Amino acid sequence: MTRRFSLEDLILTANLIDGRWLSAADGARFAVIDPGTGNTIAEVADSGPADAHAATDAAARALPAWRDTLPKERAAILDRWHDLIVAHEEVLGELISLEQGKPLAEGRGEVAYGASYVTWFADEGRRIYGDIIPAQQRGKRMSAVKEPIGIVAAITPWNFPLAMIARKIAPALAAGCTVVGKPAEDTPLTALALALLAQEAGVPAGVLNLITASRERGIAAVADWLEDSRVRKITFTGSTAVGKYLARESAATLKKLSLELGGNAPFLVFDDADIDAAVSGLLASKFRNGGQTCVCPNRVYVQAGVYDAFSRKLADKVGALRVGPATDPSSQIGPMINTRAVDKIARHVDDAVAKGARVLTGGTRLPECGAHYFAPTVLANATDDMQLCCEETFGPVVPLFRFDSEEDALRAANDTPFGLAAYFYSQDVRRTDRVSRALEAGIVGINEGAISSEAAPFGGVKESGYGREGSRYGLDDYLSIKYLCQGGLE
Ligand code: NAD
Numbered sequence: 001m002t003r004r005f006s007l008e009d010l011i012l013t014a015n016l017i018d019g020r021w022l023s024a025a026d027g028a029r030f031a032v033i034d035p036g037t038g039n040t041i042a043e044v045a046d047s048g049p050a051d052a053h054a055a056t057d058a059a060a061r062a063l064p065a066w067r068d069t070l071p072k073e074r075a076a077i078l079d080r081w082h083d084l085i086v087a088h089e090e091v092l093g094e095l096i097s098l099e100q101g102k103p104l105a106e107g108r109g110e111v112a113y114g115a116s117y118v119t120w121f122a123d124e125g126r127r128i129y130g131d132i133i134p135a136q137q138r139g140k141r142m143s144a145v146k147e148p149i150g151i152v153a154a155i156t157p158w159n160f161p162l163a164m165i166a167r168k169i170a171p172a173l174a175a176g177c178t179v180v181g182k183p184a185e186d187t188p189l190t191a192l193a194l195a196l197l198a199q200e201a202g203v204p205a206g207v208l209n210l211i212t213a214s215r216e217r218g219i220a221a222v223a224d225w226l227e228d229s230r231v232r233k234i235t236f237t238g239s240t241a242v243g244k245y246l247a248r249e250s251a252a253t254l255k256k257l258s259l260e261l262g263g264n265a266p267f268l269v270f271d272d273a274d275i276d277a278a279v280s281g282l283l284a285s286k287f288r289n290g291g292q293t294c295v296c297p298n299r300v301y302v303q304a305g306v307y308d309a310f311s312r313k314l315a316d317k318v319g320a321l322r323v324g325p326a327t328d329p330s331s332q333i334g335p336m337i338n339t340r341a342v343d344k345i346a347r348h349v350d351d352a353v354a355k356g357a358r359v360l361t362g363g364t365r366l367p368e369c370g371a372h373y374f375a376p377t378v379l380a381n382a383t384d385d386m387q388l389c390c391e392e393t394f395g396p397v398v399p400l401f402r403f404d405s406e407e408d409a410l411r412a413a414n415d416t417p418f419g420l421a422a423y424f425y426s427q428d429v430r431r432t433d434r435v436s437r438a439l440e441a442g443i444v445g446i447n448e449g450a451i452s453s454e455a456a457p458f459g460g461v462k463e464s465g466y467g468r469e470g471s472r473y474g475l476d477d478y479l480s481i482k483y484l485c486q487g488g489l490e
Pocket of ligand 1: 155156157158159160182183184185215218219222223237238239240242243245259260261262263293294295392420459460
C-alpha cells in the first residue's frame with residue numbers, strides 16, 4: 001500500500017547522503033523563506049565542500065551495483081517513484097506554492113508535469129539500444145553499446161523546484177547513473193521531499209544524494225564536484241552566466257555537460273494571425289509562474305495592422321489577472337521569488353518608461369500585497385534600446401514592439417545571443433513554414449503558447465545552452481557510446 005505523507009512529513013531539513021538524512025558536516029543551517037510573507041518556513045542544512053564530497057563518495061560506492069541492475073528493475077523503481085509523486089500531488093503542490101510562490105493550481109500542475117518525466121524515462125530506460133555495425137572486414141565483428149556515463153551532478157534553479165530536478169534525476173537513474181544534486185537555495189524543500197519519495201520507492205542508498213546550501217556555500221560545494229574526476233557529468237538549469245562558469249570550471253576534468261540556460265523568447269503576431277488565439281497563447285505562456293519561466297515570451301512583436309487591436313485586447317485581459325498569495329486558490333499571479341527579482345522587474349519597467357514606453361496596464365509594485373509583488377504589466381511602444389529587450393525580465397511584464405515586415409520581425413527576433421524558445425501566430429501556411437525555419441531557437445511554438453511536454457525535446461541553441469531534456473533524445477546526455485571490435489572470428 002502506498003504510504004501517505006503529510007505536508008509536515010515532507011518538510012525535511014537534512015541532506016540525503018548514502019540513504020541517511022544528515023546535517024551539514026559543520027552543523028550550519030540557513031532559512032528558507034516564504035516569498036509571499038517573508039516568514040521562515042524551515043531551516044535546512046547549509047552544506048559545504050565536505051558534504052558535497054561525502055555525497056560523491058556515496059554515489060561512487062553505489063554506482064557499480066546500480067549500473068548492473070536490469071533496465072526493467074530500474075524502471076520498476078522509477079514507476080513507484082512516479083506513483084508516489086502523483087499520490088502526493090496535493091501536498092507537493094502546496095509545498096511548491098509555499099516556497100516558490102506560484103499559485104496552487106500551477107503548483108499542482110508542476111507536480112503532474114515533473115512526474116510525467118519520471119514515467120517517461122522509466123519507459124525510455126528499457127529501450128537503450130545499441131548498434132550492430134555491418135561487417136567491414138571478414139573475421140571482425142563491430143558493435144556500439146551505450147553505457148551509463150557515471151556519477152551525475154544535478155544543479156537546479158528555483159522556478160520549477162520539482163520539475164527541473166525530476167527531469168534530471170529520472171533520466172540519470174534510468175540510464176544507470178548515480179546522482180549528486182543541489183537544488184536552488186530559494187527552494188530546497190520540494191527537492192528534499194522528492195528525495196524522500198524516491199527513497200520510499202526503493203531507490204537504493206547512495207544512488208540519489210541531495211545536499212542543500214545557501215548561495216555562497218553552495219558555490220563552494222559545487223566547486224568540489226567540478227574538480228572531482230569521479231563526477232563525469234554536470235546537468236545544469238539556470239542562468240547563462242553560471243552555465244558558462246560551470247563549463248569553464250569543469251574543463252580540467254572534461255565532464256560532459258547539459259546546460260539549460262536563460263532565454264529571451266520572442267513572440268511574433270502577424271497581421272494574418274487569429275488575434276484572440278494569439279492573446280490567449282500569450283497569456284498562457286507569458287504569465288505562467290508570474291512570468292518567471294525560461295520559455296516565457298520576453299519580447300512581443302506585433303505587426304502594424306493588428307497592433308492596436310491586439311494591444312487593447314491584451315491589456316484588458318492582463319489588467320483582469322488576479323494577484324494574491326500563492327496559497328489562495330483564486331490567485332492567478334503570486335509573489336516574485338525574492339527582492340532581487342522584483343527589483344530587476346521594476347528597473348526594467350522604469351527604464352522602458354524613461355525611454356518612451358507607455359503603460360497600458362500595471363507598471364508598479366504592489367506593496368499592499370507584500371514586498372515581492374508586481375502588477376501584471378503591458379507596455380506599448382517598446383524599442384530595442386530598452387533593457388527589457390536584451391535581458392530576461394523574468395516577471396509579469398509584456399513589452400509590445402511594432403513591426404512592418406516579416407523580414408524586420410525576424411531580424412529583431414533573432415537579434416539576441418539567446419535561443420531557447422520562440423513563438424509566432426500566423427494563419428498563412430507558407431509564412432508558417434518560412435518563419436519556423438528562420439527562427440533561431442531550440443523550441444518554436446506555432447499558433448501555440450503551451451509547448452512543454454515530457455515527450456518533446458526541450459533545450460536551446462546559441463547561449464541558451466546545449467543538451468535536451470525529455471523525449472527519446474533526453475537519455476543520450478546520460479550515456480556514453482562504447483565501440484566493441486571483436487577480431488579472430490574467421
Ligand atoms: P542561477 O544560475 O542563479 O542559479 C541556478 C542554480 O545554480 C542554483 O542552484 C544556484 O544556487 C546555482 N549556482 C549559482 N551560482 C553558482 C556557481 N557559481 N556555482 C555553482 N552553482 C551556482 O539561476 P536562477 O536565478 O536560480 O534561475 C533562473 C534562470 O534559470 C533564468 O535565467 C532562467 O531562464 C533559467 N532557466 C532555464 C531553464 C531551461 O530549461 N533552459 C529552465 C528554468 C530556468
